[in-house]
Amino acid sequence: MAQEAQKERSMILQKEMIEGLFNDLGKAKETGKKVCYTFVPGNLSELIRTFDMLPVYPEINALQSAMRKKSASYIKEAERHAHSEDVCTYVKCDVGMMMKGNIGPTGEKIPEPDILLLSYTGCFTFLKWFETLKREYPNAKVIMVHTPYQENAKITPEMTQYMVKQFKEEVIPQMEAVTGIKYDEEKLKKILALSKEAEDWITKIFDTTKHRPSPIDAYFAGVYYIGPINIGFRGTQQAVDYYKELYKEIQERIRLGLGPITPEGEMKEEKYRLVVEGPPNWTSFREFWKIFYDMGAVIVASSYTKVGGVYDMGWRHDPSRPLESLSEYCMNCYTNLNIPQRIDLLSKCITDYAADGYVTNSIKSCNSFSAGQLGMMREIEDRLEVPVGFIESDLVDPRYFSYSNIKNRLESYFQMLEQRKIIHESEKV
Amino acid sequence: MKTLEEILKFCEDVAFDLNFTHAKKWKEAKEGRVIVGYMPIYFPREIIHAAGGMAVGIFGGGDRKQIIKGDAYYQSYICHIPRSIMELVLDKHTDHFDGYIFPSICDVIRNLSGIFKQQKIGKFVKYMDFPQNFLPQIGGVFYQQEMEHVLKYIKEINGVEVTTEKLNHSIELYNKNRKMIEFIYNIRQEFPWRLSIVDVYHIIRAGTVITIEEHNAILETVCELIKQDIGAPQDKVKVIISGAFCEQPSVGLIKAVEEAGCYVVDDDYMLGSRMILGDINSKSENPLEAISNSYIKQSQFSSSIYDVHDPKEFRLAKIVKDRGADGVIFAAASFCDPSLLDAPIFQNAFNKLGIRYIAFQFSENINQYKVIKEQVGAFSDSIKLWEDEPIVAIS
Numbered sequence: 120m121a122q123e124a125q126k127e128r129s130m131i132l133q134k135e136m137i138e139g140l141f142n143d144l145g146k147a148k149e150t151g152k153k154v155c156y157t158f159v160p161g162n163l164s165e166l167i168r169t170f171d172m173l174p175v176y177p178e179i180n181a182l183q184s185a186m187r188k189k190s191a192s193y194i195k196e197a198e199r200h201a202h203s204e205d206v207c208t209y210v211k212c213d214v215g216m217m218m219k220g221n222i223g224p225t226g227e228k229i230p231e232p233d234i235l236l237l238s239y240t241g242c243f244t245f246l247k248w249f250e251t252l253k254r255e256y257p258n259a260k261v262i263m264v265h266t267p268y269q270e271n272a273k274i275t276p277e278m279t280q281y282m283v284k285q286f287k288e289e290v291i292p293q294m295e296a297v298t299g300i301k302y303d304e305e306k307l308k309k310i311l312a313l314s315k316e317a318e319d320w321i322t323k324i325f326d327t328t329k330h331r332p333s334p335i336d337a338y339f340a341g342v343y344y345i346g347p348i349n350i351g352f353r354g355t356q357q358a359v360d361y362y363k364e365l366y367k368e369i370q371e372r373i374r375l376g377l378g379p380i381t382p383e384g385e386m387k388e389e390k391y392r393l394v395v396e397g398p399p400n401w402t403s404f405r406e407f408w409k410i411f412y413d414m415g416a417v418i419v420a421s422s423y424t425k426v427g428g429v430y431d432m433g434w435r436h437d438p439s440r441p442l443e444s445l446s447e448y449c450m451n452c453y454t455n456l457n458i459p460q461r462i463d464l465l466s467k468c469i470t471d472y473a474a475d476g477y478v479t480n481s482i483k484s485c486n487s488f489s490a491g492q493l494g495m496m497r498e499i500e501d502r503l504e505v506p507v508g509f510i511e512s513d514l515v516d517p518r519y520f521s522y523s524n525i526k527n528r529l530e531s532y533f534q535m536l537e538q539r540k541i542i543h544e545s546e547k548v
Numbered sequence: 549m550k551t552l553e554e555i556l557k558f559c560e561d562v563a564f565d566l567n568f569t570h571a572k573k574w575k576e577a578k579e580g581r582v583i584v585g586y587m588p589i590y591f592p593r594e595i596i597h598a599a600g601g602m603a604v605g606i607f608g609g610g611d612r613k614q615i616i617k618g619d620a621y622y623q624s625y626i627c628h629i630p631r632s633i634m635e636l637v638l639d640k641h642t643d644h645f646d647g648y649i650f651p652s653i654c655d656v657i658r659n660l661s662g663i664f665k666q667q668k669i670g671k672f673v674k675y676m677d678f679p680q681n682f683l684p685q686i687g688g689v690f691y692q693q694e695m696e697h698v699l700k701y702i703k704e705i706n707g708v709e710v711t712t713e714k715l716n717h718s719i720e721l722y723n724k725n726r727k728m729i730e731f732i733y734n735i736r737q738e739f740p741w742r743l744s745i746v747d748v749y750h751i752i753r754a755g756t757v758i759t760i761e762e763h764n765a766i767l768e769t770v771c772e773l774i775k776q777d778i779g780a781p782q783d784k785v786k787v788i789i790s791g792a793f794c795e796q797p798s799v800g801l802i803k804a805v806e807e808a809g810c811y812v813v814d815d816d817y818m819l820g821s822r823m824i825l826g827d828i829n830s831k832s833e834n835p836l837e838a839i840s841n842s843y844i845k846q847s848q849f850s851s852s853i854y855d856v857h858d859p860k861e862f863r864l865a866k867i868v869k870d871r872g873a874d875g876v877i878f879a880a881a882s883f884c885d886p887s888l889l890d891a892p893i894f895q896n897a898f899n900k901l902g903i904r905y906i907a908f909q910f911s912e913n914i915n916q917y918k919v920i921k922e923q924v925g926a927f928s929d930s931i932k933l934w935e936d937e938p939i940v941a942i943s
């Protein structure tokens with residue numbers, strides 16, 4: 120990306136972190152470190168780190184494969200083995216990659232899991248995914264953490280107790296058994312303190328979109344920003360340093376009155392400020408982004424950057440309540456919120472960040488996000504009288520990304536925004 | 549109501565009455581009665597019964613409801629049932645329902661509960677989070693709290709406090725119900741011509757929209773009638789249907805499978821009514837604990853229950869063997885994640901075990917099934933051709 124070309128220090132830091140993780144994974148056999156496959160929503164990075172394990176995130180591998188144009192062949196491979204055309208393409212991409220030798224995005228073979236940590240938060244597919252992987256890795260230990268859904272828009276003490284009991288009686292003893300390492304709560308507390316710090320920084324970062332022009336794009340660039348906090352570095356000094364550095368760079372952009380960096384350099388004019396719901400498309404990520412920045416549209420907030428944790432409502436990991444806080448973290452991830460909560464959160468984003476519009480990118484194969492999106496859209500439209508846009512694509516299956524279709528729809532949407540602006544301005548006069 | 553024909557006619561009528569008139573009349577007959585609608589798959593109806601209510605199954609509009617409003621809520625790549633449920637509700641077919649339960653089976657049903665909440669449909673909307681932890685002191689306790697939550701909602705409506713006696717009595721009635729349903733399946737295993745699968749379907753589905761007392765009376769009569777040597781055997785193979793546990797195929801499709809040369813000797817169409825295997829302890833001091841234990845320890849396998857400690861493919865293979873079936877038909881609702889994500893697990897295992905199968909997808913509103921009928925017919929023919937081959941290689 121052009122951001123890489125500009126080599127901001129934060130990008131270098133992030134690159135080093137990720138390369139370091141993949142190097143460690145490559146050497147896991149020699150170093151004897153245990154490998155824990157897990158998912159981003161409700162990821163228990165701090166606990167994994169307490170037991171000195173190395174995390175592998177199958178969704179991240181899938182999206183990286185898509186960005187490197189490898190997902191199509193992986194998906195085909197899975198479909199050759201009875202996987203349906205209509206299910207989550209992350210699963211098929213991951214299964215296909217495994218069938219083709221499990222060569223990860225960096226070209227190195229990803230080690231087999233010692234643990235499949237199924238902290239299934241906000242999506243049933245996770246459960247099916249690991250049921251599938253367990254059949255492929257019969258020696259791996261599956262550890263299930265059931266995260267209760269916030270069905271009533273709150274976390275009750277019973278829900279937290281249920282999770283804490285799972286940690287105490289199931290998760291921790293099983294991690295101890297696999298790693299041979301005794302659970303050290305003091306160590307976990309120290310890690311959690313660093314998590315909290317990183318969470319403070321990332322909240323501040325996403326809050327900078329209040330500025331005009333917004334110094335960052337909270338969706339297309341946002342997906343890079345959430346990388347470290349979501350893929351195992353939450354709870355490390357490295358992550359804190361990364362976010363501090365990133366914040367500093369953004370402050371400088373604000374000082375200079377600059378808009379977001381795009382793959383083609385600085386966005387010159389901020390015409391529209393949008394909130395986006397739904398994950399991005401990864402197979403044509405750049406083309407997708409380009410449609411927006413070419414039109415002068417910047418995303419000031421997105422639900423996708425909250426899949427690995429919702430921090431902007433003030434929630435933080437709390438070292439003084441380690442296991443309770445891990446439980447609350449899992450229950451607080453975006454897709455574990457009920458539909459009215461999601462609507463409220465997105466409405467708040469639209470209002471707080473003074474967005475001109477709301478766009479849904481509906482992902483064909485992700486029911487966790489997509490089922491209910493149309494109802495949410497209608498409610499947001501009624502409540503805030505904000506113009507809503509709707510496009511459809513897929514995560515990692517290139518067959519379901521129709522550039523012209525999406526472009527046409529967005530162009531009409533931007534025309535609508537433009538007209539509305541004109542009307543608003545004439546009303547002001 | 550005496551003859552089998554009369555019973556079947558009644559069952560079909562109530563099962564597909566989209567206005568749930570039978571339940572409505574029941575409610576109107578006495579003050580304090582509540583109706584709680586529940587979505588597939590399973591819900592412990594015992595607790596509603598004990599609280600003076602009636603749990604009524606909502607299995608979508610099938611091919612009997614035209615969808616107009618529901619489509620505005622769901623994209624084309626989401627299964628059909630949530631849109632038909634929305635249609636039923638928005639068209640006021642369920643206006644006499646007090647509350648709604650959404651069992652935790654998939655993201656679609658889960659998010660549908662949120663749409664209900666947001667639209668303030670009913671007096672309460674409860675997404676019921678079934679435990680995925682199977683230790684009684686952990687998942688079991690959580691499940692009991694979920695049930696208590698439901699009872700609290702009902703008490704707010706009718707003031708009824710459930711007692712141990714009431715719960716145990718309700719458990720007994722449902723134990724009886726499950727036993728008789730199993731009896732029907734056991735008879736059909738040997739004499740599938742005595743009652744067609746469509747008839748079984750109507751009878752069981754009727755049980756989700758009438759009182760348990762009425763349903764038990766019906767089952768008693770049916771059980772008696774099918775002890776007799778009725779009907780005549782035909783040259784058909786025996787199959788199991790798997791994967792159609794939520795959105796339901798139309799009756800025509802259920803029928804088509806048997807017409808195409810297969811006796812369906814087991815299925816998961818009405819899985820919820822058969823979810824608990826064996827009796828629930830009805831003598832317990834803590835009946836909610838008994839219900840919870842039954843779910844944790846005696847559940848049928850299901851695509852919505854985390855299964856790695858008791859793999860579902862071997863459980864289905866055992867059913868194939870126990871029922872003496874010749875093969876399996878995997879029938880998944882289009883875009884049904886739980887069913888479709890399980891398909892490779894079953895099929896890869898069955899390839900190794902040497903169990904024959906075919907797979908197709910359906911949608912509740914599709915009533916053209918020529919292709920499926922041909923596929924099933926070819927499957928049945930191929931089995932007949934190879935009938936001497938041993939098929940189930942499991943112990």
Ligand code: SF4
Pocket residue numbers: 178207208209210241242243244245454484485486487488514
């Ligand atoms: S269905 Fe959606 S939330 Fe679930 S694993 Fe797939 S992409 Fe993630």
Ligand code: SF4
Pocket residue numbers: 627628629630653654655656657794795881883884885886887
């Ligand atoms: S048919 Fe399948 S995906 Fe649809 S609601 Fe039912 S279980 Fe969920």
